[in-house]
Amino acid sequence: xxxxxxxxxxxxxxxxxxxxxxxxxxxxxxxxxxxxxxxxxxxxxxxxxxxxxxxxxxxxxxxxxxxxxxxxxxxxxxxxxxxxxxxxxxxxxxxxxxxxxxxxxxxxxxxxxxxxxxxxxxxxxxxxxxxxxxxxxxxxxxxxxxxxxxxxxxxxxxxxxxxxxxxxxxxxxxxxxxxxxxxxxxxxxxxxxxxxxxxxxxxxxxxxxxxxxxxxxxxxxxxxxxxxxxxxxxxxxxxxxxxxxxxxxxxxxxxxxxxxxxxxxxxxxxxxxxxxxxxxxxxxxxxxxxxxxxxxxxxxxx
Amino acid sequence: xxxxxxxxxxxxxxxxxxxxxxxxxxxxxxxxxxxxxxxxxxxxxxxxxxxxxxxxxxxxxxxxxxxxxxxxxxxxxxxxxxxxxxxxxxxxxxxxxxxxxxxxxxxxxxxxxxxxxxxxxxxxxxxxxxxxxxxxxxxxxxxxxxxxxxxxxxxxxxxxxxxxxxxxxxxxxxxxx
Numbered sequence: 001x002x003x004x005x006x007x008x009x010x011x012x013x014x015x016x017x018x019x020x021x022x023x024x025x026x027x028x029x030x031x032x033x034x035x036x037x038x039x040x041x042x043x044x045x046x047x048x049x050x051x052x053x054x055x056x057x058x059x060x061x062x063x064x065x066x067x068x069x070x071x072x073x074x075x076x077x078x079x080x081x082x083x084x085x086x087x088x089x090x091x092x093x094x095x096x097x098x099x100x101x102x103x104x105x106x107x108x109x110x111x112x113x114x115x116x117x118x119x120x121x122x123x124x125x126x127x128x129x130x131x132x133x134x135x136x137x138x139x140x141x142x143x144x145x146x147x148x149x150x151x152x153x154x155x156x157x158x159x160x161x162x163x164x165x166x167x168x169x170x171x172x173x174x175x176x177x178x179x180x181x182x183x184x185x186x187x188x189x190x191x192x193x194x195x196x197x198x199x200x201x202x203x204x205x206x207x208x209x210x211x212x213x214x215x216x217x218x219x220x221x222x223x224x225x226x227x228x229x230x231x232x233x234x235x236x237x238x239x240x241x242x243x244x245x246x247x248x249x250x251x252x253x254x255x256x257x258x259x260x261x262x263x264x265x266x267x268x269x270x271x272x273x274x275x276x277x278x279x280x281x282x283x284x285x286x287x288x289x290x291x292x293x294x295x296x297x298x299x300x301x302x
Numbered sequence: 303x304x305x306x307x308x309x310x311x312x313x314x315x316x317x318x319x320x321x322x323x324x325x326x327x328x329x330x331x332x333x334x335x336x337x338x339x340x341x342x343x344x345x346x347x348x349x350x351x352x353x354x355x356x357x358x359x360x361x362x363x364x365x366x367x368x369x370x371x372x373x374x375x376x377x378x379x380x381x382x383x384x385x386x387x388x389x390x391x392x393x394x395x396x397x398x399x400x401x402x403x404x405x406x407x408x409x410x411x412x413x414x415x416x417x418x419x420x421x422x423x424x425x426x427x428x429x430x431x432x433x434x435x436x437x438x439x440x441x442x443x444x445x446x447x448x449x450x451x452x453x454x455x456x457x458x459x460x461x462x463x464x465x466x467x468x469x470x471x472x473x474x475x476x477x478x479x
Contacts, residue, residue, distance in 0.1 A: 065400070067392040067427075101456065286403055287369050298369040 042220040057087040057200075058271055062282050068093040075271065076197060078204050078238075081215045089198050089271065092278050094285060096191050098184045105189075107174060108182030108258045117170040126151045126159030180284045186261040187277070195222060197268045202229050202250070207240035212248055222265035228253050230272040253277060371403050389478035397428035399479040407471045407479065421467050423460040423474075434460055440473055441466060 060070050070090035077083045091097075126132065132151030139146055153161040190196040204211060216225055224247040227238070234250060242248045251260065253273045261267055269277070283302040294301065380386045388401055402408050408424040426433055430453050437460065441449050445464075452461040462470075 066390070067398045099458065103456070283370070286371050288367075288371055291367060294369075297366050299363075299366050300368050300370055 039220060039222075042222070045220045054085060055087045056090060058089045058274070060090050060092045060278065061275065062092060062278060064092060065094070068097070071097045071191065073191065073196065073198055076199050076219075078199055078202065078212075078215065080205075081211070081218050086200060089274065091191070091274065092282060095184050095278050095281050096188050096196075098181070098188045100189055100192070101181070101185055104178060104182050105185055105258060105262070108179055109262060111172070111174045111179070112257060112259045114170045115172055118167050119164065119170070120167045121164035122166050123160040123163030125163075125165075126153060126161070129157070129159045132158070177284055180281055182258045183256065183277075184281055186258045187267075190261065190267045195266050197221065197266065198274060199227075199268055199270055202227065202235050202238045202270060204235070204237045204241060207237040209241045209243075209245050209248075212238075212241050212245065216248070216266075221268075223247060224264040225249070225266045225268055226251065226260055226264035227268045228256055228273045229270045230276045371405075374405055386475045391478075393478040395428075395432070395477070397426055397430060397433045399423065399433075399474060400425045400427065401479075407474050409467045409470045409474065411465045411467045419463070419465045421462045421465060421470060423462075423470065424458070426458045426460060430455060430458065430460060437462060437470070441469075444469060 054074070056072075057075050064070055071093055072088050072090055074085040075087050075089050076085055126149065129151040132149035134149070136147050136150050137144055147155075149155075149158075151158040153159055187196070216222070227242070227248070227250045229250065230253045232252065234252075238250055242250050247264075249260075249264065253276045256277070279302045374385075374387065377385075377387050385405075387405070392398055399408065402425070410422045410424070412420045412422055414420070423433070423437070434451050434453050438449065438451060441447075441462065441464075444466075450463045453459075454461070
């Protein structure tokens with residue numbers, strides 16, 4: 001173990017020496033990924049040839065701002081393990097190419113973790129501990145320290161003076177637009193880091209989980225996959241296949257959230273899911289402020 | 303025939319009242335309905351029909367508000383109120399300043415500590431430093447002073463010391479933003 005620690009220290013020192021010699025080229029130490037976590041094959045997989053004219057299967061429904069242009073990505077299938085790309089899809093830049101604000105992502109992630117938290121830690125205060133109403137011995141003359149009750153906090157078995165008190169709720173709500181911006185930033189980061197894949201439908205030939213794992217390994221997608229579709233009825237095969245898998249999960253599009261996107265490495269959207277998300281997320285950019293809750297009717301809710 | 307006419311008018315009255323939701327049971331007990339009820343019961347069950355009509359619902363629907371900010375109508379140049387639409391073609395500058403959701407130029411003034419005046423330009427995309435240079439030049443011509451500015455690249459904003467919202471708005475509108 002000592003030898004291992006020495007070699008680790010040695011590697012660390014050599015890395016620091018290398019960075020000081022090579023100047024600004026080497027990555028800073030907090031951005032360097034250990035070699036066993038880097039998938040070399042993924043970095044070296046060839047992208048589809050850019051000269052092949054693939055049809056654009058979907059244009060943006062909403063108006064794209066004049067100074068921006070839609071981002072594009074390929075549409076794939078899950079039918080066969082080694083099928084080619086079917087076409088291209090236009091993604092709205094205000095949803096899939098927003099500037100990355102890691103602080104907003106952090107805020108939304110913390111909110112998601114904490115707003116549901118109810119801490120049920122509870123301790124008894126000196127008045128709640130059983131007993132301790134009577135003065136243990138007289139004030140003067142017994143030779144002992146003066147006390148008023150046997151359950152004061154300085155006594156063994158006494159109450160806790162500043163402990164947790166009862167179920168405490170950590171509920172708070174971030175503004176709606178901050179949460180929406182968090183979703184947009186997460187989607188944009190996934191696309192920018194090459195971890196977003198668009199698929200035409202979720203129909204797979206077999207309900208075998210091994211087929212999905214093979215497909216993911218073959219296409220070098222990543223370790224964990226989050227598959228998103230619209231609607232309550234998802235195809236039976238994909239539901240059965242992902243039921244037993246821990247790292248591959250299917251959710252409906254209304255269940256998309258920043259924590260799941262950060263937890264899973266790869267995000268797979270269907271074309272309907274892309275349309276749904278763009279519709280819902282872009283509405284927040286052009287809506288009035290709340291007149292009354294959105295559960296009540298408005299003429300043109302998304 | 304007179305009976306059927308009374309019946310039809312009573313039905314219309316009842317339908318109209320139901321659609322406008324006049325629930326004045328306590329105040330008004332019109333004798334006509336009682337009379338008509340006895341009339342109907344005397345006539346027979348064949349004539350008692352409840353007419354359901356959803357045509358009057360348009361009076362409710364036109365009261366429900368929209369949720370989206372409408373796109374302003376086309377104006378060539380400034381409108382009578384002074385509002386100017388953004389130009390069709392975005393200006394050929396290294397930065398772009400989008401309009402707010404109410405289609406206004408995003409320049410705001412701030413007053414902190416009771417006497418600290420700042421002007422904030424929001425929603426800047428592209429090269430903010432080029433915008434900062436241009437703003438400093440323009441305000442140098444205007445005031446003759448070199449004003450301190452703060453560029454925040456993360457939030458895409460530019461803060462200038464002093465209240466210059468009207469001047470900066472006019473300047474940005476002239477540029478075509």
